[in-house]
Amino acid sequence: xxxxxxxxxxxxxxxxxxxxxxxxxxxxxxxxxxxxxxxxxxxxxxxxxxxxxxxxxxxxxxxxxxxxxxxxxxxxxxxxxxxxxxxxxxxxxxxxxxxxxxxxxxxxxxxxxxxxxxxxxxxxxxxxxxxxxxxxxxxxxxxxxxxxxxxxxxxxxxxxxxxxxxxxxxxxxxxxxxxxxxxxx
Amino acid sequence: xxxxxxxxxxxxxxxxxxxxxxxxxxxxxxxxxxxxxxxxxxxxxxxxxxxxxxxxxxxxxxxxxxxxxxxxxxxxxxxxxxxxxxxxxxxxxxxxxxxxxxxxxxxxxxxxxxxxxxxxxxxxxxxxxxxxxxxxxxxxxxxxxxxxxxxxxxxxxxxxxxxxxxxxxxxxxxxxxxxxxxxxxxxxxxxxxxxxxxxxxxxxxxxxxxxxxxxxxxxxxxxxxxxxxxxxxxxxxxxxxxxxxxxxxxxxxxxxxxxxxxxxxxxxxxxxxxxxxxxxxxxxxxxxxxxxxxxxxxxxxxxxxxxxxxxxxxxxxxxxxxxxxxxxxxxxxxxxxxxxxxxxxxxxxxxxxxxxxxxxxxxxxxxxxxxxxxxxxxxxxxxxxxxxxxxxxxxxxxxxxxxxxxxxxxxxxxxxxxxxxxxxxxxxxxxxxxxxxxxxxxxxxxxxxxxxxxxxxxxxxxxxxxxxxxxxxxxxxxxxxxxxxxxxxxxxxxxxxxxxxxxxxxxxxxxxxxxxxxxxxxxxxxxxxxxxxxxxxxxxxxxxxxxxxxxxxxxxxxxx
Ligand code: HEM
Ligand SMILES: [Cu+2]
Numbered sequence: 001x002x003x004x005x006x007x008x009x010x011x012x013x014x015x016x017x018x019x020x021x022x023x024x025x026x027x028x029x030x031x032x033x034x035x036x037x038x039x040x041x042x043x044x045x046x047x048x049x050x051x052x053x054x055x056x057x058x059x060x061x062x063x064x065x066x067x068x069x070x071x072x073x074x075x076x077x078x079x080x081x082x083x084x085x086x087x088x089x090x091x092x093x094x095x096x097x098x099x100x101x102x103x104x105x106x107x108x109x110x111x112x113x114x115x116x117x118x119x120x121x122x123x124x125x126x127x128x129x130x131x132x133x134x135x136x137x138x139x140x141x142x143x144x145x146x147x148x149x150x151x152x153x154x155x156x157x158x159x160x161x162x163x164x165x166x167x168x169x170x171x172x173x174x175x176x177x178x179x180x181x182x183x184x185x
Numbered sequence: 186x187x188x189x190x191x192x193x194x195x196x197x198x199x200x201x202x203x204x205x206x207x208x209x210x211x212x213x214x215x216x217x218x219x220x221x222x223x224x225x226x227x228x229x230x231x232x233x234x235x236x237x238x239x240x241x242x243x244x245x246x247x248x249x250x251x252x253x254x255x256x257x258x259x260x261x262x263x264x265x266x267x268x269x270x271x272x273x274x275x276x277x278x279x280x281x282x283x284x285x286x287x288x289x290x291x292x293x294x295x296x297x298x299x300x301x302x303x304x305x306x307x308x309x310x311x312x313x314x315x316x317x318x319x320x321x322x323x324x325x326x327x328x329x330x331x332x333x334x335x336x337x338x339x340x341x342x343x344x345x346x347x348x349x350x351x352x353x354x355x356x357x358x359x360x361x362x363x364x365x366x367x368x369x370x371x372x373x374x375x376x377x378x379x380x381x382x383x384x385x386x387x388x389x390x391x392x393x394x395x396x397x398x399x400x401x402x403x404x405x406x407x408x409x410x411x412x413x414x415x416x417x418x419x420x421x422x423x424x425x426x427x428x429x430x431x432x433x434x435x436x437x438x439x440x441x442x443x444x445x446x447x448x449x450x451x452x453x454x455x456x457x458x459x460x461x462x463x464x465x466x467x468x469x470x471x472x473x474x475x476x477x478x479x480x481x482x483x484x485x486x487x488x489x490x491x492x493x494x495x496x497x498x499x500x501x502x503x504x505x506x507x508x509x510x511x512x513x514x515x516x517x518x519x520x521x522x523x524x525x526x527x528x529x530x531x532x533x534x535x536x537x538x539x540x541x542x543x544x545x546x547x548x549x550x551x552x553x554x555x556x557x558x559x560x561x562x563x564x565x566x567x568x569x570x571x572x573x574x575x576x577x578x579x580x581x582x583x584x585x586x587x588x589x590x591x592x593x594x595x596x597x598x599x600x601x602x603x604x605x606x607x608x609x610x611x612x613x614x615x616x617x618x619x620x621x622x623x624x625x626x627x628x629x630x631x632x633x634x635x636x637x638x639x640x641x642x643x644x645x646x647x648x649x650x651x652x653x654x655x656x657x658x659x660x661x662x663x664x665x666x667x668x669x670x671x672x673x674x675x676x677x678x679x680x681x682x683x684x685x686x687x688x689x690x691x692x693x694x695x696x697x698x699x700x701x702x703x704x705x706x707x708x709x710x711x712x713x714x715x716x717x718x719x720x721x722x723x724x725x726x727x728x729x730x731x732x733x734x735x736x737x738x739x740x741x742x743x744x745x
Pocket of ligand 2: 418
């Protein structure tokens with residue numbers, strides 16, 4: 001319950017016009033900070049749904065796969081340059097961003113993450129690693145401006161942001177593959 | 186199983202018998218170098234202070250900036266690195282049941298590399314070929330030997346970091362499911378920061394500066410170099426801080442006869458500091474060009490975020506003091522403070538260090554603010570700030586530690602005479618630092634620049650108005666050198682001359698009825714990945730800008 005309230009407060013804070021404007025003024029902060037934080041608010045808000053409607057989650061998302069697919073679709077949609085651009089140009093898209101990332105990505109992520117098991121988790125991380133390398137390559141190498149609202153230098157920055165994030169994910173995968181927690185815990 | 190058994194046996198023997206000879210010698214050597222550095226650096230500091238006050242004209246064969254470079258390097262790098270490593274290696278030896286032979290060897294190799302590196306760096310300073318100050322900002326360029334020396338020091342530190350990791354991993358294998366003892370947990374955090382924090386500066390020195398100073402490449406990207414430097418410089422600051430905090434959390438409660446504060450929250454503070462730390466480097470670049478104001482603004486949050494665990498620390502410490510004092514019969518809203526052992530230097534020195542952290546931290550928060558920083562940037566205020574944080578909060582904690590650590594590793598005892606000397610030393614240092622740092626802060630507000638040898642700017646009225654404050658600076662500096670001599674005397678005495686005996690390594694217990702610490706606090710692999718993510722996020726914006734939109738690079742300059 002407390003978590004849900006914190007989540008809502010964070011969502012409210014992120015939606016404040018000065019905060020949203022500041023974060024959206026830098027392309028990489030828009031995509032790599034505002035959006036993950038929106039997902040995180042959903043992650044917190046999810047608590048109340050898990051408490052109130054445990055059965056419907058169990059019924060629809062028993063193995064976590066429907067939820068995680070929904071999460072992936074929403075997240076992939078928001079990594080497209082076009083969708084980011086539209087969020088800045090159209091009020092309705094901006095609202096959709098603030099609704100879809102918490103509700104359709106954050107909540108299913110929380111409910112699914114425990115259910116999909118270690119293999120599922122690692123598969124998702126591998127998927128995102130590949131996606132991020134691809135997106136990084138796209139943004140770094142694109143000779144033209146992909147968004148009306150952001151300059152090419154911002155695009156390149158975002159591209160390197162994707163690549164460095166992918167490197168961190170690889171480090172994590174290597175770490176989980178090559179260390180054996182049962183030796184320590 | 187066999188090893189596990191013999192390990193626990195060793196655990197017990199080391200607790201009863203004190204530190205083994207080899208580990209003691211290692212820490213003794215590190216601590217000895219640290220305090221020799223204090224002596225040398227202190228003398229150089231006095232020379233600077235007297236010069237700035239207009240009381241001492243330097244002879245023609247030394248240059249103010251040469252002295253300043255040596256003072257900075259000796260105190261910032263040598264004193265702190267050697268003390269931190271010596272202290273934590275003693276802590277690892279004590280809490281993990283002795284160092285592994287391979288780890289001890291690595292720490293000795295690290296010792297050798299650092300000493301060789303230091304000698305290589307000092308030779309060009311003495312020759313007048315490296316007056317670039319401890320920040321060695323390009324395009325000022327020193328002789329290549331200076332940078333090679335710095336690189337060796339970094340590699341030496343890495344040896345010690347990996348030695349610590351090996352020892353901790355080995356302990357965990359033999360103590361499955363147990364929490365790493367708290368002091369070893371602090372050491373892990375510190376060595377993680379030392380390793381990852383020194384990566385950027387190693388890249389700066391090895392990839393960028395050394396080829397440039399040899400003339401293999403013609404130009405250097407100044408902004409990238411500065412950014413890499415401060416990723417390290419700021420992390421180093423928090424390494425000192427974390428080292429001091431380890432003594433405040435773990436040692437001080439034992440000395441006053443109390444218990445440790447919540448184990449879980451202590452570990453959370455350490456993890457938080459490790460994750461958020463490196464990116465704090467940007468608050469040293471508030472006035473630098475090439476970073477947009479909105480990005481700088483967002484970095485204020487990162488810096489203040491580090492302030493949060495620091496404030497938790499302060500709160501926790503005072504809670505412990507009050508609780509302990511009340512248990513011992515302290516009364517009243519503030520009357521309980523009388524129950525504290527003010528006459529015990531092992532308490533007094535870190536206690537004053539903690540109190541000094543209140544104004545020091547407040548100054549730091551002020552400086553994180555763009556407009557306020559514009560007023561004090563590159564003035565003596567900054568010098569006042571880090572003599573308060575480093576010269577007082579951190580170094581006085583180190584002094585306090587020395588009064589039990591040196592007897593512990595030397596198998597000697599702290600005599601009442603040395604304790605008394607320590608108390609006197611503590612007060613002299615306190616008064617000296619208040620004078621020196623106070624006048625530095627003030628004269629900085631009046632505009633006196635840092636890193637500037639004595640000048641009246643042709644008897645300019647503003648510059649003349651600084652004189653009285655600079656005189657106070659010299660008075661403070663004189664008191665401080667007395668403090669340095671007393672402290673070094675005490676260390677030498679405790680190391681070689683004090684009466685033989687056993688001294689305890691004071692580690693406080695957790696409170697009874699404390700909640701169990703969750704096991705996720707031990708997942709260092711995860712914390713390191715999160716730390717790297719935070720670093721990547723923070724650095725990708727300015728670094729891409731600096732590199733993609735780079736101005737023409739700069740050739741080397743010798744400005745002195
Ligand atoms: C005897 C005690 C000390 C005295 C009299 C002293 C005095 C000074 C003075 C006058 C400056 C130069 C200000 C300028 O021109 O910019 C300075 C700089 C500095 N001091 Fe000290 N100091 C003392 C101890 C320490 C200690 C214990 C530390 C740290 C452990 C320290 C760290 C530094 C650093 C990092 C600088 C800046 C160097 C630079 O700007 O490149 N000092 N000190
Ligand atoms: Cu800093």
